[in-house]
Amino acid sequence: MSLPTPRRDPRGLPKAQLHLHLTGAMRPATLLELAGRHGxxxxxxxxxxxxxxxxxxxxxxxxxxxxxxxxxxxRVIAEAAADDAADGCRWLEIQVDPTSYAPVFGGLEPVLEAVLAGAAAAPIPVGVLIASSWQRPPAHAEALAKLAARYAPHGVVGFGLSNDERGVDVADFVPAFRVAADAGLLGAPHSGFYTPAAHVRSCVELLGASRIGHGTSAIVDPSVVALLAERQVAVEICPTSYPPFGVHELAAIPVRSFLSAGVPVALSTDDPLLFGVGLAGQYEICRDVLGLTDAELAAVAAGGIRASAAPDSLKKTLLTEVDEWRSCESK
Structure with missing residues (x-):
């Protein structure tokens, strides 16, 4: 009688983390310490x-x-990078909207420069993605896109829109994403969390998004899924973000459906401070709850690496290592 094949440790699988917000990246102990220090x-x-x-x-x-x-x-960036590195992450993108930090730091630029300095000192390579809020005026998004463009030579790799995407017109944000694209920045708006598949389509067709933050609602519209697959637009799926809001039960998150349709999936953590699960834990959920095989987990990791803003040389190295992990027999 043959013994079952041991499951692989997902921490050994090279990964990219593409959807992590600065505040939500804090360790709980760090939050307690900083809260006490600042009253x-x-x-x-x-x-x-x-x-x-x-x-x-x-x-x-x-x-x-x-x-x-x-x-x-x-400190937050260094600790987040160390935590992700322990989970097998080799490229991290940290997302920040500098607007709400600006009153304390004295402006948008000081916030961004603090983030970029933290990213440069982190234990793994870190790119910075600037995000405006869907709920702020389009002119504000355009101002942040211009800020992102100015700092593109210094570590800013992308521009996005975060927060609740309901009740706004995607077309209003076209100028902001045009500024970002002209600067060579990737576009990664949040969409398809609360909004329907049509919103995801608009983000791809109007904003030129190369990644969609969440995007899970797209799975109900085959034409939108086909669009994502054709343009290789990655969906940044963060499993533990959905149950608290009643968006999906864990078992209903459509990771396998996207993979089967040829849509790249970039598994991420979103806000581990509030949702409590790190990067390797998200992979474990996909294996233990969604039933993904090791080959499918490797496909997810490869999708995230390809969709990242990592240098091409690093992508090539990581994709080779993913193939080695996939093909290596369990010890």
Missing amino acids: ITVPPPLPGGAGTWAAFQDRYDASRATLRTPADIA
Whole structure:
């Protein structure tokens, strides 16, 4: 009688982390320490059941208020990079909207320069993605896109839109994404979390998105799935982000469906401070809950690497190592 083949440790699989917000990257212990140092009330944990976006935003805003110096930001990035590196991450993209930090830091530029300095000192390569909010005026997004373009030679790799994507016209943000594209920055707006598949389509066709933050609603429209596959637009899926809002149960997250359709999947953590699961844990969910095989996990890792803004030489190295992990017999 043959013994079952041991499952591979996903920490040994080379990965890229493409969807991680600065504040949400904090370790819980760091949040407690910084809150105590700055005299800020620590928010309660996010409830495990269904919640509202407003409840999430309240917790996020309170956590962000603890980041008050460049040293605070550098610490969060260094710790997040170390945590991801322990989970097999070899390229990290940290996402930040500098707007809400600006009053404390004295402007948008000081915030961004603190983030870039922290990224440069991190233990693994880190790119920075500037994001405006869907809920701020399009003119503000265009101003941030111009900021991102100015700092493209210094470590900014992309431009996006975060926050609740409901109730706005995608077409209004075309000028901002045109500025970013002209500077060679990738476009990565959040879409398809609360909004339908048509919103995802608009982000691809109007904004020229090369990645979609979340994008899970696209799976219900075969024409949008085909568009994503044809243009190789990656969906940044963050499994633990959906159950608290009632968007998906873990078992219903369509990772395998996207893979089967040829859509790249970039598995990410979003806000591990609030959702409590790191990068390797997201892969474990895909294996243990969604039933993905080692070959499918390797396909996810490869999709994230290809969709990243990592240098081509690093991509080539990591993709070779993913193939080696996939083909290596379990010990």
